[in-house]
Amino acid sequence: MKSYNLELLKLSGLDFIFKQNIKHPEIPLKTNPDLKIQHLPSNPISTSVSLETLKLKYANCQKCPLHETRTNVVYGDGNPNADIMIIGEGPGAQEDKTGHVFVGPAGQLLTKMLKAINVERQDIYITNIVKCHPPQNRDPFPAERQACLPYLREQINLIKPKIIILLGKVAANTILGQSGVSTLSYYREKEHYFQNITTFVTYHPSALLHNPSYKLPAWHDLQRIQHYLENN
Numbered sequence: 001m002k003s004y005n006l007e008l009l010k011l012s013g014l015d016f017i018f019k020q021n022i023k024h025p026e027i028p029l030k031t032n033p034d035l036k037i038q039h040l041p042s043n044p045i046s047t048s049v050s051l052e053t054l055k056l057k058y059a060n061c062q063k064c065p066l067h068e069t070r071t072n073v074v075y076g077d078g079n080p081n082a083d084i085m086i087i088g089e090g091p092g093a094q095e096d097k098t099g100h101v102f103v104g105p106a107g108q109l110l111t112k113m114l115k116a117i118n119v120e121r122q123d124i125y126i127t128n129i130v131k132c133h134p135p136q137n138r139d140p141f142p143a144e145r146q147a148c149l150p151y152l153r154e155q156i157n158l159i160k161p162k163i164i165i166l167l168g169k170v171a172a173n174t175i176l177g178q179s180g181v182s183t184l185s186y187y188r189e190k191e192h193y194f195q196n197i198t199t200f201v202t203y204h205p206s207a208l209l210h211n212p213s214y215k216l217p218a219w220h221d222l223q224r225i226q227h228y229l230e231n232n
């Protein structure tokens with residue numbers, strides 16, 4: 001727990017909730033794919049409080065130029081105790097307007113994709129690489145992604161998901177950053193680790209909306225993820 005969290009919790013009289021939290025050891029439990037135990041649940045109440053605290057820290061973020069054109073910081077939504085954390089690219093226009101992730105057409109498709117492998121939106125946590133809408137839906141610039149990355153790392157540390165799913169090449173390149181890699185299929189075909197968490201890559205739902213021929217390979221990715229979840 002970072003000190004800013006502690007300070008805010010104490011100010012709001014909620015430090016007793018923090019004390020109930022069982023701190024799990026920061027050992028690389030998930031580095032060995034042969035070990036099966038290892039997803040220790042977080043305390044959902046304290047995780048939720050910590051996520052809210054982090055959200056307050058974001059509220060006035062001016063670390064990159066995207067703050068100049070945003071309406072809302074789009075922090076992330078979902079279950080603080082999720083096994084699955086999904087990371088998209090950056091908020092679109094509807095997300096900027098509402099302050100919530102994946103509420104537009106790509107979000108609706110994402111909900112359907114998840115349902116197809118028996119995963120409900122309320123069971124997962126979703127966020128983006130950058131928390132502010134890039135104008136004209138352009139790709140976020142590398143400096144913008146790097147500026148936002150510490151926030152994402154903190155979200156992951158709090159939620160401690162069992163798996164991470166990266167949607168699209170921007171998310172994959174930012175998180176897995178293999179220099180010189182230019183194709184999504186390079187990432188999709190492998191299982192990765194980020195912060196010691198098993199990480200999968202698949203298509204961004206916006207890509208599926210623009211090019212329906214990606215739906216079949218995306219379905220194969222989802223089945224691989226479902227198989228992993230059922231066996232770990």
Ligand code: URA
Pocket residue numbers: 088089090091092095100101102103104106107128206
């Ligand atoms: N696309 C994204 O990458 N994220 C959203 O929140 C919406 C669309």
